[in-house]
Amino acid sequence: MEFTDDQLQRYSRHIILPEVGGKGQKKILNAKVFIVGAGGLGCPVGYYLAAAGVGTIGMIDNDTVELSNLQRQIAHNTKRLGVYKVDSAKETFESLNPDVTVVGIKDRISKDNILDLIKDYDIVVDGSDNFPTRYLVNDACVMLKKPLVSGAILRFEGQVTTILPGDGHCYRCLFEEMPPAGLVPSCQEAGVLGAITGVVGALQATEVLKVILGKGDVLKNTLLIYDALKVNFRRVKVPKNKDCAVCGPNPTITELQDYDAGYCRI
Amino acid sequence: MEEIKIDKKINIKGLICPYTFVKSKLAIEDIEVGETLEILLDYEEASRSIPKSMEDHGHKVLKVEKINDTDWTITVRKEKE
Numbered sequence: 102m103e104f105t106d107d108q109l110q111r112y113s114r115h116i117i118l119p120e121v122g123g124k125g126q127k128k129i130l131n132a133k134v135f136i137v138g139a140g141g142l143g144c145p146v147g148y149y150l151a152a153a154g155v156g157t158i159g160m161i162d163n164d165t166v167e168l169s170n171l172q173r174q175i176a177h178n179t180k181r182l183g184v185y186k187v188d189s190a191k192e193t194f195e196s197l198n199p200d201v202t203v204v205g206i207k208d209r210i211s212k213d214n215i216l217d218l219i220k221d222y223d224i225v226v227d228g229s230d231n232f233p234t235r236y237l238v239n240d241a242c243v244m245l246k247k248p249l250v251s252g253a254i255l256r257f258e259g260q261v262t263t264i265l266p267g268d269g270h271c272y273r274c275l276f277e278e279m280p281p282a283g284l285v286p287s288c289q290e291a292g293v294l295g296a297i298t299g300v301v302g303a304l305q306a307t308e309v310l311k312v313i314l315g316k317g318d319v320l321k322n323t324l325l326i327y328d329a330l331k332v333n334f335r336r337v338k339v340p341k342n343k344d345c346a347v348c349g350p351n352p353t354i355t356e357l358q359d360y361d362a363g364y365c366r367i
Numbered sequence: 368m369e370e371i372k373i374d375k376k377i378n379i380k381g382l383i384c385p386y387t388f389v390k391s392k393l394a395i396e397d398i399e400v401g402e403t404l405e406i407l408l409d410y411e412e413a414s415r416s417i418p419k420s421m422e423d424h425g426h427k428v429l430k431v432e433k434i435n436d437t438d439w440t441i442t443v444r445k446e447k448e
Contacts, residue, residue, distance in 0.1 A: 109386060109389055109390070110386070113385050113386065113389045114385075116389050116392060117385060117388060117392065117420075119423075119424050119425075122392060122393075123392070123393040123396050124396060
C-alpha cells in the first residue's frame with residue numbers, strides 16, 4: 102500500500118519519528134483495536150487512536166449520551182444528548198479521520214458475547230467503569246491471548262497497566278478477587294475530575310500504539326498510578342502470580358463466569 | 368573523485384519541509400542497508416535539514432551538492448533498518 106498525498110500530510114509527524122516511519126504508520130493503519138466503553142476513557146482513547154490512523158476501532162457501550170457525561174466524555178457533545186454513545190463516537194472519530202472505520206456495538210459486554218466480539222481484534226482496551234466488566238475483560242483476553250491495556254479513574258487518581266498474556270502479569274495477578282460490591286465507590290458516588298480521564302486515556306492510547314509498533318517499554322508487570330493532586334506518577338511492580346487463577350500454569354478459571362453475581366449495577 | 372553508485376533516485380523538487388524529509392525517509396525505508404539514495408531538491412532549507420535528519424536517524428550522508436542555481440542533490444547510504 103502506498104500513502105496518498107493526504108496521508109503523507111496527515112501522518113507526517115509520525116512518519117518522521119525513527120520509531121514509526123512509513124512502516125510503523127502502515128502497521129497503525131492496519132491495526133484493529135477494540136475499546137470497552139465509550140465513556141470517560143473510551144472517548145480519549147478512541148480519539149487519539151483515530152487521529153493516529155488505527156484502521157478499525159471496535160467500541161461497545163449500551164448507554165446514550167447524558168448531560169452529566171459531557172464534563173469528561175469528549176467524543177460527545179450537547180447536540181447529541183440521547184444519542185447512543187457508540188454512534189456519537191463513530192461520528193466524531195470518522196469525521197476526524199476518514200481512514201478510520203468505527204464498529205459500534207450497542208450492547209453490554211458479557212460472558213456470552215465477549216469472546217466473539219474481540220476475537221478478530223489485535224488489542225483490547227478496557228475503559229469500563231465497574232469491576233465485573235474489568236475481570237471479565239481480563240479473563241477473556243488471557244484466554245484469547247490478546248494484549249489488554251486497562252485503565253481506571255476515580256476522583257483525582259488514575260491507573261494504567263498493560264497486560265500481555267503469556268508474557269507478563271494479568272489483572273488477577275494484581276488483584277486476585279473483585280472487591281465486594283459497594284466497597285470501592287463509583288465515579289457517580291465519588292466524583293471524578295474530567296481532565297483525569299484525558300490523562301489516563303492518552304496514556305492508554307500511547308500504550309496501544311507502542312504495542313502496535315513493537316517499540317519501547319510498555320506497562321508490563323507494572324501498574325502506573327497517577328495522583329493529580331500531588332502531581333505524582335508512581336510505578337508499582339506487579340509480578341506475575343505463579344498461582345494465578347486465570348493466567349497461572351494450573352488455572353482454576355477456564356471458562357468465563359457470571360461476573361455480575363452479587364453486584365448491583367448502577 | 369570516486370564515483371558513488373546510486374541505487375535509488377527521488378525528485379522532490381517543489382516540496383517544502385517537512386514533506387521533503389517525509390518523502391526522503393519513505394524512500395530510504397524502501398532500499399536495503401548498504402544501498403544509496405540520491406535526493407534531488409530545490410528547497411534550500413532542506414539541503415541542510417535532510418542531511419542532519421538522516422544522520423540523526425543513523426544513516427551516512429555521502430555528499431551534498433549544489434548542482435545549479437536552484438537545485439541540490441543529497442546522497443545518503445542506508446546504515447540501518
